[in-house]
Amino acid sequence: MNMIYARVSCVLALSALLSGCAFSTDKIDLSYNARGAREKVAGAEGVKVQVTAIDKRAIRDKVGRKINGFGAEHGAIESTTDVVELVRGAIETELSLRGFPKGDSALVTCDVNEFWNRFKTGFWSGDSIASINLTVQVKNREGKVLFSKNVVAEGLEPNIQVAAGHNAQPALEQGLSKAIENLFQEPDFIPSLFKAAGVAQ
Numbered sequence: 001m002n003m004i005y006a007r008v009s010c011v012l013a014l015s016a017l018l019s020g021c022a023f024s025t026d027k028i029d030l031s032y033n034a035r036g037a038r039e040k041v042a043g044a045e046g047v048k049v050q051v052t053a054i055d056k057r058a059i060r061d062k063v064g065r066k067i068n069g070f071g072a073e074h075g076a077i078e079s080t081t082d083v084v085e086l087v088r089g090a091i092e093t094e095l096s097l098r099g100f101p102k103g104d105s106a107l108v109t110c111d112v113n114e115f116w117n118r119f120k121t122g123f124w125s126g127d128s129i130a131s132i133n134l135t136v137q138v139k140n141r142e143g144k145v146l147f148s149k150n151v152v153a154e155g156l157e158p159n160i161q162v163a164a165g166h167n168a169q170p171a172l173e174q175g176l177s178k179a180i181e182n183l184f185q186e187p188d189f190i191p192s193l194f195k196a197a198g199v200a201q
Contacts, residue, residue: 026066026165030081032090032176040095041190046057049095053088053110056135056178063172064130067163077165083115087134090180098190104141106196107164113150115176117168119160128167130155130175138182140196147192151188153178 009178064077079086087110092102119126131154138147155175160167183189194201 002178004184010080016119024075026075026077026168026173027065027080028077028165028169030063030079030083030086030169030172030176032086032093032173032180032188034090034093034097034153038094040099044099044195045101046199047100047193047200048105049092049100049108049193049197050074050102050104050106051088051095051108051110053084053091053093053112055084055109056113057083057115059116060179063115064119064165066165067119067121077117084112087112087115087176091136091183094180094184100193105198106140106193107141108193109139115172117172121163122143125159125161126163128157128160128163128171130171130180131169134179134183136189138189138192138196142196144196146195147186149183149186149189151179151183151186153182158194161182 009130010134061078062076063079063083066075067118068074091108091110112134114131116127117130119128132152134151136147136149136151137145139145153175155171155173155178157167157171159173193199
């Protein structure tokens with residue numbers, strides 16, 4: 001019997017830790033931080049790029065939900081930052097760091113399909129897992145598509161004790177950083193900017 005009581009006590013304790021104020025709404029201030037140096041792309045100064053983004057998310061008013069210790073969803077997690085503008089600005093920042101000025105000789109469009117955090121419960125702790133899904137295209141002024149790619153990434157904040165906004169934030173920011181990194185690692189992405197602008201690389 002003592003073993004049963006001990007197990008029940010552990011489950012209840014974990015439930016309390018993971019749930020926190022499960023029914024309230026958490027607001028988080030998401031940001032994109034470009035860490036480390038970037039190499040300038042040769043000839044990038046001659047390619048002016050315009051970046052736009054469109055919200056294609058199924059759920060637009062929140063970026064996740066808190067859960068209790070048994071995995072039931074409760075209060076919303078909302079971003080005080082405009083998620084679509086955050087993604088657009090992240091792409092624009094990375095282009096600028098590589099030497100591309102703003103303009104309209106090459107057009108980058110980004111559909112934000114998913115920007116969501118979920119919590120996974122465990123026996124002693126849980127994980128915060130963010131899913132980022134973007135569709136990025138590069139077009140010339142005539143609207144011809146020269147690059148199109150679905151970019152996905154996950155962010156992880158492991159071993160959390162509370163399934164709340166402050167643990168969703170680092171996972172979401174990490175997921176965005178990975179998605180942007182994946183985009184710029186695509187071998188055809190940078191060359192397509194030069195092609196769109198009609199500039200030899």
